[in-house]
Amino acid sequence: MPPAECHAMHGPRPTDGPEAYDLALPPTIRFGPGRAAEIAAVAAGLGCTAWLVGGRRSLVESGGLRRLEADLAGCGLASRVVATTCGEPTVEQVAAAVAGLPRDGRAEAVVIAVGGGAAIDLAKAVAALATNVPADTADFDAAIVDRLEGVGRGIAIDVPPLPLVAVPTTAGTGAEATRNAVLSCPRRRFKKSLRSPLMVPRAAIVDPLLAVTCDRATTAASGLDAITQLVESFVCRFSRPVPRALAIDALPAALAALPRAVEHPDDVRARATMAHAALMSGIALANSGLGMAHGVAAALGIECGTPHGLACAVLLPIAVRANLAAAEADFAALERAAAGGEPRSDREAAAAFAARITRLCAAVGVPLRLRDLGLERRRLGWLAENSGGTSMRGNPLQLDPERLLPILEAAY
Numbered sequence: 001m002p003p004a005e006c007h008a009m010h011g012p013r014p015t016d017g018p019e020a021y022d023l024a025l026p027p028t029i030r031f032g033p034g035r036a037a038e039i040a041a042v043a044a045g046l047g048c049t050a051w052l053v054g055g056r057r058s059l060v061e062s063g064g065l066r067r068l069e070a071d072l073a074g075c076g077l078a079s080r081v082v083a084t085t086c087g088e089p090t091v092e093q094v095a096a097a098v099a100g101l102p103r104d105g106r107a108e109a110v111v112i113a114v115g116g117g118a119a120i121d122l123a124k125a126v127a128a129l130a131t132n133v134p135a136d137t138a139d140f141d142a143a144i145v146d147r148l149e150g151v152g153r154g155i156a157i158d159v160p161p162l163p164l165v166a167v168p169t170t171a172g173t174g175a176e177a178t179r180n181a182v183l184s185c186p187r188r189r190f191k192k193s194l195r196s197p198l199m200v201p202r203a204a205i206v207d208p209l210l211a212v213t214c215d216r217a218t219t220a221a222s223g224l225d226a227i228t229q230l231v232e233s234f235v236c237r238f239s240r241p242v243p244r245a246l247a248i249d250a251l252p253a254a255l256a257a258l259p260r261a262v263e264h265p266d267d268v269r270a271r272a273t274m275a276h277a278a279l280m281s282g283i284a285l286a287n288s289g290l291g292m293a294h295g296v297a298a299a300l301g302i303e304c305g306t307p308h309g310l311a312c313a314v315l316l317p318i319a320v321r322a323n324l325a326a327a328e329a330d331f332a333a334l335e336r337a338a339a340g341g342e343p344r345s346d347r348e349a350a351a352a353f354a355a356r357i358t359r360l361c362a363a364v365g366v367p368l369r370l371r372d373l374g375l376e377r378r379r380l381g382w383l384a385e386n387s388g389g390t391s392m393r394g395n396p397l398q399l400d401p402e403r404l405l406p407i408l409e410a411a412y
Contacts (some may be wrong), residue, residue, distance in 0.1 A: 012044035021240040025177055025283050026166070028203035031276065033268060036207040039112065039167055041069035044164040047110025047203055050079035051101070053123035056086040058169040062213070064114065077110075082126065085115070089122040089299070091148075091185040095140035097122070098129045106130055106362060108321030111164045113201075116222065117173025117308070120166050121181040124199050128161040128181070147181065148192040150389060157196035166201040169210040171261075171274035172222025172309050174229060174282020184302065191298040194389070196321035198284070201374060206279050208272040215308075216262055220364035223258040223274050227295050229281035230254065231316065231357075234334060235327040236394040238291040243288035250280040252338045255360060262364045292319040292399060295392030295410070299383050304374045315357040315364040317409045318394075324350050326396035370412045380408050 030038055050072050052059065059065050065081070073077045083097035102109075109130075113123030120393075125144075133143045146152035166176035180195040193199070233239060234247040250307055254277035260270035294321075297311035306314075324331060332346040335353035342354065361368060375383070384405040392399060399407070 009412075014065060016106060018241050020241070021287070022294070023242055023287055024197055024200050025286070026201045029206070029279070030203070030353050031206045031279065033207060033209050035271065036167060036210060038073075039068060039165060039205055040075040040077065042203050042205060043072065044077055044114055045112045046165065047293060048077065048108040049105055051079045051109050051111045051162075053097075053111060053113045053115075053126055054081070054085075055119040056168065057085045058115040058119065060084060061406055063406045068112070068114070078344060081123055081343075085118050085122050086282040088118045089125065089181070089183055090169070091141060091144050092184050092187075093131065094122065094125045094183060095144055097126050098133060098144075099140045100249060101130055103134070103135045106135075106162070109160050112167065114166060114167045114169060116168065116170040117175040117225075120168060120173070120175035121183070122176070123164055123166070124161070124181040124201070125183060125194050125409070126201050127164045128157050128194060128196065128315055130162050131159045131176075132161070132278055136174050137199055144183070144194070145185070145188075147194055149195055149244070151190055151192050155380060157194065157198055158200050163202040165203045165205060167205045167207070167210070168275070168278065169206070170214055170218060170222040171211050171271065171278040173223040174278045174285065175242070176206065176325065177279055177282030178286040179379050182298075182308070184303075185259050189302050191302055197240065206275050208268060208275040210224075211275060212268070213267055214265070215367070217267070219265065219274075220258070220366060221263050221276070221307065221309035223254070223311050224316060224361065224364070224366060225309040226274065226281045227251065227254055227258065227360075228276040228312040228316045229285045229290065229330040231320065231334065231392075232394070233281065233284035233288040233290040234394050235323065235330040237382060237396060238289040238394050240288050243284035246280045247284045248279045248337050250333065251334060253277065254382070255338055255356070258360065260364050286350050289394030290391040291395040292322060292397075292404075295389060295395065295399075296383065296387040296404075299386040299387065300370075300375070302372065302386070303379060306373050310366070312362060313409045314368070314370065316356065317368065320354045320357050320408065322399075322407045324354060325398045329395075370408065375412070378411055380412060381405060383410055
């Protein structure tokens with residue numbers, strides 16, 4: 001095709017403005033107190049049989065399972081629990097769940113995840129592997145590892161997963177809007193993601209009332225996980241316009257609401273603010289990226305068994321300080337948004353933001369030193385060597401193990 005015709009068909013080549021980007025998010029999002037009552041109706045539009053995945057406490061022990069089963073039956077859906085978790089999902093746990101899935105009726109099934117980020121990640125893995133791994137596979141463990149980024153054979157999730165309805169019961173990971181499932185493997189000592197654009201849930205139902213029963217520690221850690229994701233997706237080297245807009249809009253309210261949610265668990269307004277922040281953080285990170293806090297958190301979880309939210313909470317002030325010079329203008333913008341636009345230089349505003357984050361972590365009772373998580377000083381080198389992956393590549397300051405180690409030593 002001649003250049004003039006090509007130009008006419010596709011329009012002029014842009015010389016300024018945002019770079020091209022994609023935006024992926026759940027096609028259906030229902031947010032607000034009481035929206036959990038709509039789970040069954042939403043699921044009925046996606047399948048004929050409901051496979052339930054949840055946290056042992058949030059789904060089974062809370063009494064919510066019986067109500068959900070009744071609601072599903074009222075919408076004409078038979079249901080069964082196919083997997084539960086009481087911690088972050090492992091390769092072994094996912095393999096057992098997928099191996100035990102019914103072989104008949106898979107094409108009509110909708111997966112419903114009720115729980116924190118771990119339960120939703122478990123459900124995303126089950127939904128994806130149910131369609132991408134043959135039911136007669138001899139070794140589900142190996143089949144899963146082969147599809148994890150960075151450790152297996154790089155087999156893609158290229159068949160659409162079963163439709164997934166994600167219902168978070170904590171305000172933290174934003175897993176209801178992301179395209180990956182984080183799985184750990186204690187035996188092989190790694191924590192890696194099963195990742196595909198196809199894994200974004202078909203529906204997210206975010207009801208802040210479901211988080212009211214979260215204890216103080218869970219509220220603090222999950223809330224700081226959401227705040228970490230908002231911050232890191234904003235300053236990320238791969239940040240994009242829509243994620244940045246979502247992050248800078250949601251962050252100021254979240255910074256103010258988290259202490260209220262911790263101190264007053266029945267404060268529905270604070271809970272709603274944090275649930276919204278978590279949802280926005282999930283959309284932001286899925287379409288932008290993260291940074292050092294998440295890059296180190298995975299290795300810290302393997303080494304010390306530190307829950308993901310707590311690891312990110314401890315690492316956030318460390319990561320902000322480490323990146324101050326590399327992302328000064330971005331941190332300054334976040335501080336001005338949080339402080340109501342105080343006229344300061346970028347350097348002063350960025351430093352004030354770092355101080356604000358440190359005060360917040362202290363106020364909600366999060367440890368401020370790596371040693372407080374049980375990490376031994378002699379393992380700092382291992383931690384530096386094993387921190388990285390997709391999250392670390394987005395960090396404003398490029399950190400190899402040699403540059404990361406002194407940062408970790410200073411925070412020990």
